[in-house]
Structures are given as structure tokens and as C-alpha cells.
Amino acid sequence: MAKKNPTKGFPAPPKVEELMTGTTVFNIPFPHDLKTLKKMSPLVIKHPYSVEYIHSYGQDSPFFAGLANKKLLGTKCKKCDTTYATPRLACTTCGRETEWVELPQEGRVHTFTTCYFGSEEFLKETPFHLVLVEFDGVNTLLLARLIGPEGPADIRIGMKVRARFRRNSQLKPTDVYFVPAG
Numbered sequence: 001m002a003k004k005n006p007t008k009g010f011p012a013p014p015k016v017e018e019l020m021t022g023t024t025v026f027n028i029p030f031p032h033d034l035k036t037l038k039k040m041s042p043l044v045i046k047h048p049y050s051v052e053y054i055h056s057y058g059q060d061s062p063f064f065a066g067l068a069n070k071k072l073l074g075t076k077c078k079k080c081d082t083t084y085a086t087p088r089l090a091c092t093t094c095g096r097e098t099e100w101v102e103l104p105q106e107g108r109v110h111t112f113t114t115c116y117f118g119s120e121e122f123l124k125e126t127p128f129h130l131v132l133v134e135f136d137g138v139n140t141l142l143l144a145r146l147i148g149p150e151g152p153a154d155i156r157i158g159m160k161v162r163a164r165f166r167r168n169s170q171l172k173p174t175d176v177y178f179v180p181a182g
């Protein structure tokens with residue numbers, strides 16, 4: 001009995017066009033015995049990956065506008081006067097709405113850490129120091145980079161630090177960093 005040819009009388013199916021981008025591989029070993037495939041080493045490929053990410057700062061926008069204008073902004077509760085170095089639009093003590101206030105640009109190291117590893121964005125800058133800065137009259141701390149001291153032995157709890165701002169704002173929290181004051 002002759003086999004039926006399902007494509008007989010029809011044009012050949014189109015082929016997907018070959019691409020000249022992405023990973024190009026040649027001669028990947030492949031066994032005759034499929035049972036050995038479970039012992040195969042994982043294939044690892046590399047390719048560029050990027051996304052455009054549109055992110056709204058929403059009610060935090062004034063904080064970033066402040067950084068771009070070399071001002072450090074926090075918020076202050078209209079009712080109980082609790083002042084936040086990392087701005088919050090509602091008071092976590094009493095729940096009332098807060099208002100924007102300018103923070104002092106000098107403070108003290110409350111605590112610090114030196115990072116020898118970091119996320120992809122910061123990895124190339126390691127090691128770097130992070131400090132929690134305390135300000136007079138402000139109830140919460142601000143996390144920022146401390147630039148200047150070479151190693152952790154050069155940083156002291158309570159040492160005075162001063163805010164500095166990137167000349168070209170990136171509209172990111174890293175627009176502000178601290179240096180030893182005086």
C-alpha cells in the first residue's frame with residue numbers, strides 16, 4: 001500500500017527566516033542514546049536584555065525635584081510634629097497628612113556598613129559605605145552613601161557628615177550622598 005503524502009498537491013510550508021542576531025551555536029553534541037541526555041550539562045547562553053521601565057514617583061516626586069535642586073526634603077506631621085527624613089505622606093505615628101519641609105544638610109552617622117557585594121547596578125562600585133544619617137530635629141534616619149573614608153576604620157558613629165548632590169541629577173535616591181564634614 002502506497003503511503004499517503006499529506007503535502008501532495010499543496011505548496012511547501014514556509015520556513016521561518018533565519019536570524020542573524022542572538023546566540024549562534026554550531027555542533028552541539030547530541031548522543032545516539034537518549035538515555036544519556038539526563039547527564040547532559042546545562043546549556044548556558046548569554047544575550048543582551050533590556051526593558052524600558054516607566055515608573056511614576058507619584059506623591060514622592062517633590063523629594064526628587066528637591067534633589068535635582070540640591071535640597072534635601074523630608075516631611076513633617078501637621079498634628080504631632082513628627083519629622084521624617086525619608087518622606088512619608090502620612091504620619092506613621094498619628095495617621096495625619098504631613099507637609100514637605102527642608103532638612104538640614106548636616107547630620108551625624110547613626111550607623112554604617114561597608115558593602116563588599118551589591119546589586120548589579122552597584123557591583124562595580126564595591127566596596128562602598130552606606131550610612132544612616134541622623135539630623136537635629138528629625139525623628140527618622142536617612143540611608144545614603146558615604147563618600148570619602150577609605151575603609152570602615154575611618155568611619156565613626158556620631159561623626160559629622162554633610163550632604164552633597166550630583167551635579168547632573170539622575171532623579172534617583174543616589175543623587176544625594178554624604179561626605180565627612182569639616
Ligand SMILES: [Zn+2]
Pocket residue numbers: 077078079080081082091092093094095096
Ligand atoms: Zn503625626
